[in-house]
Amino acid sequence: MRIGVHVSIAGKIYEALRRAKELGLDTMQIFSRNPRGWQASELEPSNVEEFKRLKIKYDIRPVVVHIPYIINLATPDGNLYKKSIDAYIEDIKRADTLGAEYFVTHLGSHVGSGEENGIKRFANALNEIIKRAKPKTQILLENTAGPGFSIGYKFEHLRDIIDGLDNTSGVGVCLDTAHTFEAGYDVRTQEGLKDTLKGFDNILGLDLIKVVHFNDSMSPFNSHVDRHQHIGKGKIGLEGMARIINHPRLKDAAFIMETPKKTDKDDKRNMATARRIYKGK
Numbered sequence: 001m002r003i004g005v006h007v008s009i010a011g012k013i014y015e016a017l018r019r020a021k022e023l024g025l026d027t028m029q030i031f032s033r034n035p036r037g038w039q040a041s042e043l044e045p046s047n048v049e050e051f052k053r054l055k056i057k058y059d060i061r062p063v064v065v066h067i068p069y070i071i072n073l074a075t076p077d078g079n080l081y082k083k084s085i086d087a088y089i090e091d092i093k094r095a096d097t098l099g100a101e102y103f104v105t106h107l108g109s110h111v112g113s114g115e116e117n118g119i120k121r122f123a124n125a126l127n128e129i130i131k132r133a134k135p136k137t138q139i140l141l142e143n144t145a146g147p148g149f150s151i152g153y154k155f156e157h158l159r160d161i162i163d164g165l166d167n168t169s170g171v172g173v174c175l176d177t178a179h180t181f182e183a184g185y186d187v188r189t190q191e192g193l194k195d196t197l198k199g200f201d202n203i204l205g206l207d208l209i210k211v212v213h214f215n216d217s218m219s220p221f222n223s224h225v226d227r228h229q230h231i232g233k234g235k236i237g238l239e240g241m242a243r244i245i246n247h248p249r250l251k252d253a254a255f256i257m258e259t260p261k262k263t264d265k266d267d268k269r270n271m272a273t274a275r276r277i278y279k280g281k
Contacts, residue, residue, distance in 0.1 A: 062101030074108035074118035107152035123164030
């Protein structure tokens with residue numbers, strides 16, 4: 001089991017790996033640039049080489065790059081749609097350059113145009129992206145809590161997107177535990193987790209889950225409000241989180257936390273909690 005957190009890339013991008021090492025991580029997630037802006041500075045070759053060297057030296061794997069927040073592949077707005085596709089291609093090429101294993105992708109918002117339309121827009125965009133970028137990094141679709149007009153809060157949405165792809169070989173899933181709970185899948189109980197994973201397996205196949213965003217939820221069950229909480233301090237609770245991290249069908253996934261963070265001490269506490277409740281060590 002590889003356990004990690006989302007790490008800052010402040011300074012030089014390779015410094016994220018040093019931060020990961022200091023935190024005792026096995027795996028990590030990063031943004032490859034400012035996630036709230038369209039402009040991205042070029043990755044300097046020397047920084048890329050140092051990133052790759054430290055990744056091997058510290059045995060941090062998989063490295064997961066997360067899509068910027070501003071990209072929306074489900075939008076009905078033609079200009080934003082094209083801009084999002086172009087930015088996505090740029091970002092996944094950056095992930096390729098860094099040698100990242102996975103590229104986690106939120107599914108965006110249909111902005112009132114309807115879930116079916118948003119799903120089709122997303123799948124068509126991803127087809128264009130894969131054709132143009134030919135990425136080596138595997139794309140992971142992340143399920144959502146379902147706020148507003150977002151798609152991806154039902155496992156069927158992810159299935160429909162994948163069914164709409166011309167090439168599915170480089171596509172998997174990132175399962176977010178908080179989003180799953182907030183979307184109405186009751187993973188806090190033993191029976192609820194069993195039913196959720198059985199349902200996912202029937203709809204998509206559990207082998208598609210490559211990364212688990214291991215987050216407790218500040219929001220109530222089925223609230224469709226996306227608010228993460230420290231491990232064991234939220235509505236899923238310590239026993240529920242322990243069952244998830246120890247479930248045998250998830251043992252091959254990387255577990256990465258996106259828990260609240262004021263200082264690195266928060267990450268250290270959540271890492272310590274995750275390792276304590278994981279029975280494999």
